Amino acid sequence: MRIYVTHCAAKKDDSLKGTGRQVTPDRLYTAGPTQRFIRRCNGRVVRWAIFSDHYGVWFSNEPREWYGDDVGDPNRVMEPKFWELVGNFDERLQRFDEIYFYYNPGRFHPVYKRLLEEAVLKDRVVRITHLWDIV
Numbered sequence: 001m002r003i004y005v006t007h008c009a010a011k012k013d014d015s016l017k018g019t020g021r022q023v024t025p026d027r028l029y030t031a032g033p034t035q036r037f038i039r040r041c042n043g044r045v046v047r048w049a050i051f052s053d054h055y056g057v058w059f060s061n062e063p064r065e066w067y068g069d070d071v072g073d074p075n076r077v078m079e080p081k082f083w084e085l086v087g088n089f090d091e092r093l094q095r096f097d098e099i100y101f102y103y104n105p106g107r108f109h110p111v112y113k114r115l116l117e118e119a120v121l122k123d124r125v126v127r128i129t130h131l132w133d134i135v
Contacts, residue, residue, distance in 0.1 A: 002098040022063035056088030
């Protein structure tokens with residue numbers, strides 16, 4: 001079984017801030033690259049998820065609350081949180097044989113690079129940098 005994953009973005013729908021309303025990741029993240037990833041996955045009818053610095057692996061059909069950069073900023077991920085995120089990645093993606101991780105090489109934060117290197121599932125991860133690789 002295959003899944004496509006990309007990392008989260010700082011740009012979110014601020015109209016959800018403080019409402020307690022839960023939405024799926026396609027509604028929360030408004031950054032252009034993230035939206036293009038989501039549209040491509042939906043258009044190809046493939047499984048996808050966002051890797052959130054706050055929630056970890058966030059599947060496309062899961063509703064969650066808005067969160068701010070104070071808790072979801074890769075520059076603020078300390079060691080305990082990093083290892084929690086690695087564990088979350090391994091646990092939540094365990095059922096997938098192929099994990100395609102989409103990213104922009106010019107904006108690939110070191111915390112995501114390290115996560116992919118430290119994950120138990122690292123041998124299942126294929127890094128992709130073009131939307132046309134989502135098939």
